[in-house]
Amino acid sequence: LAKTTQPISMDSYEGQEVNITCSHNNIATNDYITWYQQFPSQGPRFIIQGYKTKVTNEVASLFIPADRKSSTLSLPRVSLSDTAVYYCLVNRPGAGSYQLTFGKGTKLSVIP
């Protein structure tokens, strides 16, 4: 299964756009990318999912280049409440099985 690599931590000021990049060099043809957010003492929460190009929802955007070896989660105008750990996953559906693995995540600290 494709291994993911993310920065361990990032700092940002309130109101700025934050981009978190995840590397997944050996992603396979049918794999897709999912991002989760986790606050302290809570379970992870789904943010966004995509296969290629760009996906946008009310929370974030996900950019995936043509080679799909990386992806970037973009959070517009972050606030203090966006301080959390962000996980990038590569999901591999298969006949009768399913593989996924969480990486170590990126700890985002938003500064006033």
Place this chain on the structure above:
Amino acid sequence: DAGVIQSPRHEVTEMGQEVTLRCKPISGHNSLFWYRQTMMRGLELLIYFNNNVPIDDSGMPEDRFSAKMPNASFSTLKIQPSEPRDSAVYFCASSAKVDQPQHFGDGTRLSIL
């Protein structure tokens, strides 16, 4: 929608004791996942079920760990006998289908003394 419900929220017990963690998935979801989270290893998938059937238990660390899903609304993760290195936060998650986004519970913080 009540979300995924886990119990207990906290468990402290002595090594050697049996520990049972419980999970109620979101109604209508067909897939259920058990995870373990520690500082050292991050979030690890232990086992997942699809339509109440265990599909992949390759993440279960040892035979001391077992999981069951007797019906669509209930699952247990059991550790017997428990050891201090089992101390972690255990999460249960469910999804409508196995490859759909997962909804996580708030976890059980387990401490084995």
